[in-house]
Amino acid sequence: MDKQTYMISQLTTLTGIPSPTGMTREITDYLLAELTRLGFKPQRTPKGTVMCCLGGSGHPLVLSAHVDALGAMVRSILPNGCLRYTQIGGYNDNAIENETVRIHTREGKVYTGTVQSVHTSSHVWGDITAEKRDDRSLQIVVDEMTWSKAETEALGIRPGDFISLDPRTVVTPSGFIKSRHLDDKASSAVLLTLAREVAEGRVTLGRQTTVVFTVYEEVGHGASPLYKMDIDDLVAVDMGCVGDDLACKENMVSICAKDSAGPYDYDLTNELIAIAKEKALPYAVDIYPRYSSDTATALRAGLDARYALCGQGVYASHGYERTHVDGMMATLTLVSTLAERK
Numbered sequence: 001m002d003k004q005t006y007m008i009s010q011l012t013t014l015t016g017i018p019s020p021t022g023m024t025r026e027i028t029d030y031l032l033a034e035l036t037r038l039g040f041k042p043q044r045t046p047k048g049t050v051m052c053c054l055g056g057s058g059h060p061l062v063l064s065a066h067v068d069a070l071g072a073m074v075r076s077i078l079p080n081g082c083l084r085y086t087q088i089g090g091y092n093d094n095a096i097e098n099e100t101v102r103i104h105t106r107e108g109k110v111y112t113g114t115v116q117s118v119h120t121s122s123h124v125w126g127d128i129t130a131e132k133r134d135d136r137s138l139q140i141v142v143d144e145m146t147w148s149k150a151e152t153e154a155l156g157i158r159p160g161d162f163i164s165l166d167p168r169t170v171v172t173p174s175g176f177i178k179s180r181h182l183d184d185k186a187s188s189a190v191l192l193t194l195a196r197e198v199a200e201g202r203v204t205l206g207r208q209t210t211v212v213f214t215v216y217e218e219v220g221h222g223a224s225p226l227y228k229m230d231i232d233d234l235v236a237v238d239m240g241c242v243g244d245d246l247a248c249k250e251n252m253v254s255i256c257a258k259d260s261a262g263p264y265d266y267d268l269t270n271e272l273i274a275i276a277k278e279k280a281l282p283y284a285v286d287i288y289p290r291y292s293s294d295t296a297t298a299l300r301a302g303l304d305a306r307y308a309l310c311g312q313g314v315y316a317s318h319g320y321e322r323t324h325v326d327g328m329m330a331t332l333t334l335v336s337t338l339a340e341r342k
Contacts, residue, residue, distance in 0.1 A: 020071025
């Protein structure tokens with residue numbers, strides 16, 4: 001299996017594993033198993049972060065991605081048996097209207113449902129296009145014989161149960177990948193592919209390189225444990241923003257110069273730009289106006305290191321997202337080359 005095929009197979013596997021922030025045991029189990037199969041010795045911290053040293057020596061580099069995803073939690077059970085939800089992560093509620101979901105009870109049962117407007121039928125309610133979409137105008141209709149709170153409770157559903165969004169992953173013949181949770185499972189697939197390239201001898205590390213998969217990024221404290229590590233350079237491999245006046249497209253690797261937390265390290269960012277030029281990668285340097293990565297979390301926790309951010313362009317982030325295999329391959333080349341440099 002070539003590296004591109006492996007990378008896309010890993011992406012479809014990762015998007016197929018439900019992992020709303022706070023419910024990431026299954027996906028980190030998968031990461032531990034796959035990295036072990038490749039010959040490494042990954043570890044999972046008490047918080048759930050997966051860390052794996054790929055080898056090399058000197059000038060320690062950490063490449064981080066996150067496998068937690070947007071989702072929701074049952075806030076309450078309504079009198080009609082439907083569910084009121086609370087967001088996990090930040091997104092526009094209209095982005096999940098009509099989406100299929102799974103409800104994961106704490107006893108291990110899984111039910112399906114759909115996010116629907118309270119006034120969903122135009123034949124009943126008329127025109128509701130002007131109605132604000134939020135957790136009061138939307139509800140989750142459970143796909144079971146329930147029309148009352150008592151009937152839903154009898155299923156074992158309770159407040160605090162997790163809700164995952166159907167990823168609907170599609171790989172098109174033209175190389176586009178459409179799915180929920182490309183933020184940041186696309187970059188996680190890139191880092192797994194880097195690990196495979198190292199394991200099979202196609203990438204020779206010029207420095208100590210560790211890949212890290214965090215699990216609380218979407219709620220703001222994913223990389224906080226990294227302050228304890230010996231790190232010279234930290235590169236968050238996350239999604240590149242696409243839209244408005246930004247230069248990045250889905251088939252490119254985006255190198256972020258500044259986000260909501262401020263500018264990225266000047267010298268390390270310049271090194272990434274130089275590699276992109278040297279390798280003739282499709283790339284853009286952009287400023288993300290409403291964005292914060294795991295680097296900011298690690299720095300606020302006390303990490304003293306150079307830091308940068310890069311990743312394939314992702315269109316419609318925190319919605320039904322889209323990227324391209326060329327952008328993922330360019331991201332892989334960028335971080336692989338950085339790891340090969342002494």
